[in-house]
Amino acid sequence: MTGLNETDARILVTSRHLFLWPLAETYFKNAEKVLQDCGVCDSFGRLLSTGLQCLYSVLMDTKMEPRVELLTRKRICEVLLSHTVEYADVEAILNRALIIAEQHNLTEYKFSLQLLLSRVFCRTSPKAAKVLLTRCVREAEEYAKVAEIYHSNNQSNPHRWVYEFLLATLEFQNVSQVANSIHNYANHHKHQHLQLLAMILNQSLPMDEISTDSDQISILCLVTQIAQCLRKGEILLAREILPKIHSKLESETFVWPSSYIDFFIDDTSKISIKWMSINQLYLLIYLISGFCYISDSTSGRASRFLQEGLRITGDFKHQERCVLEYLESQKWINNITKDMKYYLIATYLSRSRLSKAERILQSTEDDQTGFLGILKGMYLQKRGDLKKAEVHYRETAKNFSFRTDTFIISTLNLINILEDSAAASRCLESIEPLCNKHEKKIFKLWLLVLKVIREGPQVHQSNVLPRVIQQSSEYANTQLQYISLTELSERFGKLEHAEKMAISALELAKKSKDELWCLISGRILEDFYRSVQKYDKMRQQALENSAYSKLIEDIYSFV
Incomplete structure (x- = not known):
């Protein structure tokens, strides 16, 4: 057997990475498959550890080229950051790689390493991350300027690093500030996809249809437009966009290759943004x-969408390829399942399906948002247990850690049931500024109705209620329509309009199949017929009311 000469031996040793790099990637690929199929388990850990050992073996080669060492260290750090929290090890490995990049003037490699280092600092030292990324943005901008002047033949567009670093600052900077920085830079350099990304981040998309060749970007734009509508309470406009999303999801040509969405700077360079997998997307669309x-309690669509969403959460399959993303995905699925349950409870309560709402309430764990406290209060209020409902509303309203929306809703509900008129008036005064300046105009309408109810049955105030009825219809808010119609009917007394308002409320309740509001509006109508001595209609309505009363006497304690 012929031995190797000195030159051959040197080539074999220094080429160690040519064998170990692909071998490591094979182990990593198999580890990812195990993660997707079985979650975090022993076999996953063994495969990951063996792959890392392959890369560490490359670093033991004393004669390897600097670029090989840099790339090996970079890959080790990518794997560690994806699957572990070994931040000290990653920082040490990266610092050595950065020295190599500086020594050999490998600017783009340096940028990629700094991006990884910023991820470490965001977890260990946010102040250091802010200092690092601020400097990196400035250096990347200077690098891009020089590259443009000298027409450098880079593999990637030099502007890419500016966007990468700006996006990394989202860890500690306001989304609006980052979006504005991206938009200004993209606008100056005419990067249309990145301008679009900035508008998505800032939730400032126009309501027109966004033309794009990417199914992923198209869906993201539609979801963002709906989010913009919901933020302002423009429910009907949001509903107009929904069919477009469902149509795209049902299309045979629909493509969703991964959790990442590509925004192109030019024909070859792109920024990949992590959003969600196709399975997560379906759940999000059902929730929205x-x-x-x-x-709108006249429609059963809310419960159908939410029930279907909850059904498929049981069959949810993770598609994440790293442990930290897998854990984030698990947290996300838990949160969206909880949100679906909450909204389904709210749906049942709005249609007076108390037994269904109660079943979900009993199986739902409390959270830190205060929403469950409001739902419990609403349930007790529907049951007629106003004292206990008041306790839930007060506890939720006085917790300053909750969102403004939560505070407003709990306070409005509290005002609605308070027996102490002076306390109700004080609550109205305190919450009025918040309702008036809030983006969701529906809060202002609720405030108006409660003020009118609390200020007494003067006829001259009734002009507020017709306006509320019209606007509540535009906002598709059935509960507000019920209250406004019945209150207005009682204010009209013996006038013909009183009958019309009560009949409208009753028809709305029948359409919603809401026995409680059928009974409430039916009783108002019965009282009206009695007051104007229409005894035949009164007796007919009384029989109908009796039937509704029997339907719900096991549920409502005050009937």
Whole structure:
């Protein structure tokens, strides 16, 4: 057997990475498959550890080229950051790689390493991350300017690093500030996809249809437009967009290759943004679709969308390829399942399906948002247990850690049931500024109705209620329509309009199949017929009311 000469031996040793790099990637690929199929388990850990050992073996080669060492260290750090929290090890490995990049003037490699280092600092030292990324943005901008002047033949567009670093600052900087920085830079350099990304981040998309060749970007734009509508309470406009999303999802040509969405700077360079997998997307669309119909109790769509969403959460399959993303995905699925349950409870309560709402309430764990406290209060209020409902509303309203929306809703509900008129008036005064300046105009309408109810049955105030009825219809809020119609009917007394308002409320309740509001509006109509001595209609309505009363006497304690 012929031995190797000195030159051959040197080539064999220094080429160690040519064998070990692909071998390591094979182990990593198999580890990812195990993660997707079985989650975090022993076999996953063994495969990951063996792959890392392959890369560490490359670093033991004393004669390897600097670029080989740099790339090996970079890959080790990518794997560690994806699957572990070994931040100290990653920082040490990266610092050595950065020295190599500086020594050999490998600027783009240096940028990629700094991006990884910023991820470490965001977890260990946010202040250091801010200092690092601020400097990196400035250096990347200077690098891009020089590259443009000298027409450098880079593999990637030099502007890419500016965007990468700006996006990394989202860890500690306001989204609006980052979006504005991206938009200004993209606008100056005419990067249309990145301008679009900035508008998505800032939730400032126009309501027109966005033309794009990417199914992923198209869906993301539609979801963002719906989010913009919901933020302002423009429910009907959000519903107009929903069919476009469902149509795209059902299309045979629909493509969703991964959790990452590509925004192109030019024909070859792109920024990949992590959003969600196709399985997560379907759940999100079911949640949004259900939410768009919650306020309209005349439609059963909200419960159908939310029930279907909850059904498929049981069959959810993770598609993440790293442990930290897998854990984030698990947290996400838990949160969206909880949100679906909450909104389904709200849907059942809006249609007076108390037994269904109660079953879900009993199986739902509390959270830190205060929403469950409001739902419990609403349930007790529907049951007629106003004292206990008041306790839930007060506890939720006085917790300053909750969102403004939560505070407003709990306070409005509290005002609605308070027996102490002076306390109710004080609550109205305190919450009025918040309702008036809030983006969701529906809060202002609720405030107006409660003020009118609390200020007494003067006829001259009734002109507020017709306006509320019209606007509540535009916002597709059935509960607000019920209250406004019945209150207005009682204010009209013996006038013909009183009958019309009560009949409208009753028809709305029948369409919603809401026995409680059928009974409430039916009793108002019965009292009206009695007051104007229409005894035949009164007796007919009394029989109908008796039937509704029997339907719900096991549920409502005050009937």
